Amino acid sequence: MANVKFDHVTKRFGNMIAVNDLSLDIADQEFMTLVGPSGCGKSTTLNLLAGLEEPDEGELSIGDHVVNDVPPGDRNIAMVFQSYALYPHMKVFENIAFGLRIQKRPDAEIQARVKEAAELLSITELLSRKPAQLSGGQRQRVALGRAIVRHPDVFLLDEPLSNLDAILRIQMRADLRLLFNRLGSTVVYVTHDQAEAMTMSDRLAVFLAGVIQQVGTPLHVYEQPENMFVARFIGSPSINFISGHLASNDGGYRFTANDEFTIDLPAGIIKADWPAEVVLGIRPEDISLSTADNSIGVQVELMEQLGAETILHTTVGSQKLVLKQEKGTNFQHGENVSLFIPPMQIHFFNPKTEQRLM
């Protein structure tokens, strides 16, 4: 196992910068997820680490060796692809054994190691079949087996769960995490699904347009998003943004939304050097129903009954607010309710820079 270090790595494709001056340290045995929307550069970053692409600038190290220019096969990494990329003309056993045969390992060793990997993934009975005869979940485990059997320094996984159906996907999240815990591996995982990133990672890196927006533990990124993009990307349903301005009020502050409502805020939350125009962010799960003094009257537009919880879509004026409620909540369309936004849960952002205001 080894650590990984990106040192000011840049990668261009023609005029487009796919990865922009990336610096990232991944510790040994860490499960790091690269997460972001399509085209944000996370897959390119993974390919750079794999050696399938070469950086235009910067240095890439695995285990303290600089690996620029080193071909993928010599980097001692293993990769699982979104499409699994199993060799269709070979049986499962040969698929898993492929890398070892290339290395010309003795046959006995190959037998032993393939069996070991197969047992770990519960695919021993599939060894003599061909990929076309397997289900999606089984193919994915074969792809994992092919990666595991090589005992690599780093595991690279490129959206491995995207092609699975929803139920299997959620189950595999736990299975994968347990597997890599057992192996004690360094893992770099790429996904566009923030739920995957949150539930599986030790730390995650949020990407946008080739630049890392924030690196941190899932909880940290959730509780302290550094900019509006991260706040919006992490957490489901997405955070609510309300534009408005701040003014002093009675020893504290008052936030006036661009529409009709206001929120009174105690003194300690706002700093003096903040701009007057701000964006207020509040997560759906932090909004509660209440008729207390500081509440906002809204109208219910839509209810999403998930069974375990209910998501309410409400409007006040032109502002939409989404909140989560526990199961059993039931409102009528058009009904008026009162919401309470707790000041301690509010995230403030600068509308121009989109950065968090501290």
Next chain:
Amino acid sequence: MTTQAGVIEPARPRLRSRSYYRWRRSILHWVGNVLTIVVVLIMLIPFIWLILTTFKQPVEFLTWPPVFFPTQPTLGNYQDVMKIPFIGRFFLNTLIIASASTFLAVTLGSAAAYALARVKFPFHLNSVLAIWILITRMYPAVATAVPYFVLIQRLGLLDKHLALIITYTSFNLPFVVWLMLGFFQGIPIDMEKAAIVDGTTMWQRFTKIVLPLAAPGLIATTILSFILGWNEFLFAVILTSLKAKTVPVVIAGFITDKGLDWGTMSALGTMLVVPVIVLAWISQRYLIRGLTLGAVKE
């Protein structure tokens, strides 16, 4: 670090220096480029030599080492071509016959392919016809050349344009049907379902909806059929003599026991070949797609 008890720690791949890898990559790349250039040269040099030969003085044909670039370029060979009796007519024949047979093959073939693709005939006719059309492509036309010649003779069509037009149409039909069948089957039938509901006839659906969608296939088959009609030799020499003769026959006629008239022959050959090459260049996307379609699933 062992992950499971009892398994040996694998040897890791040897990590060599970065410059080693960089060098290896560069060298392989350059070797590949050199080889590619060699291949291209081998493909091109005969053709270029042909063209250059057409500009050489007669004296320069019979030298050792052979002359590559003409030292005193001349248009004399082309002038000699122009002096061939009826040469204009022979080119015209070639053009007319190739065009007419292409038109027939593509129109009749596409219509037939469309019917095979969309209509389910009784008695497994669809499969029977498709297989039969495939089979006609399998054996060489020369195997039926003799009875075919007799047939044409009995019809009084010898040395008439119509003979070759019919012949080449029948050569091209199987290929056109086969290629267009593939194209039509690839067009989702949903597009036509809407039109069916609107009450259109089959012909209307064919001409207004399906054909435009299958345009690449049409282009490919048109060009390939034209090239075949333009280039064909054997049946041209069998079925024509004076009036409907095509240029390939004229060229072959230059091979006499008295040695070859290299200059005129090359010039005539170049004049025959260049239009086709230009046509192929312009339409290369469609051409290549049509040619490779049979071999590779899209």
Next chain:
Amino acid sequence: MDSTDIDPPLASESPPAAKRRRFSKRHISEWTTGGLFLLPAVAFLVFTSLYPLIYALVLTVYRWDLKISPEKKFIGLDNFTHAAKDVEFHNSLWVTLTFVVVTVLIEIVLGMAIALLVTREMRGVRVVRSLLLIPMVMTPVVVGILWRMLFNPDFGLFNYILSLFGADPKKLLWLGDPDLALWAVMITDIWEWTPFVTLCFVAGLTSLPVDLQKAARVDGASAWQTFWRVSLPMMKSVILVVGLLRFLDAFKVVDTIYVMTYGGPGNSTKLLSFFIYETGLKYFNIGYASTISWIFIALMFIITYYFIRERQRSERF
């Protein structure tokens, strides 16, 4: 979409009740329209292809030699027994077989090698691809005369280039040498058709899923290993189809022979197709020519059948 499989076409819309009556009015009108679409092409082929084919089959049991008499004479299977003993026919078979096998094998190997060269990342791939078209679309007769000039032992470019590598041009008479003429013709065919094979293989290679090659690279395979163990096995179906196409087309070669060697020197380049032409349309021994033709056709059917069966098998990885 598999082109040699006959896809059952899509059934037209019809209400469930009508399906029970196979010859409903709706069906019949559809068949009529469809039939009209189909008729011209089918008529054409019946006339120009099926009829001569059957006529030729009938002629196989006749002696019809215009040099002897303009009348046909029924002789049963004598043509076939003659063919079994005809040394010239056997020679043609042998020459043809050699020609076809050698050219197809070399074209496939060379074609694959060039396809690999051309599918790398390099500038000018488009240009190379279009240049590859040239030998393929040149009129075969012109290709024939071109190479005839190139193979000229005294003034030809081919011998000259070989002499630069130390060969003795005096010994290489090419088209004038019964032992070398077939090689000259094969070289010509290879030059002419390898580009076609290359283009097909390029299409095949580029249609392979890229992820597989990435996976092989990550597994540590070198470029050669990736090709040999991963790409090539997946190309098996394409190789068979292209091999079959070239195989069938190689049997049809006549133009270049006519112009380069006219079957000679001696009989050394008398391919079957040329032999048939000569027997039937030069010597007008029509009955015997028909017999040879049909033996030829039968041969083709058998070979094609085996090829297609092999391809069906390779489809199911």
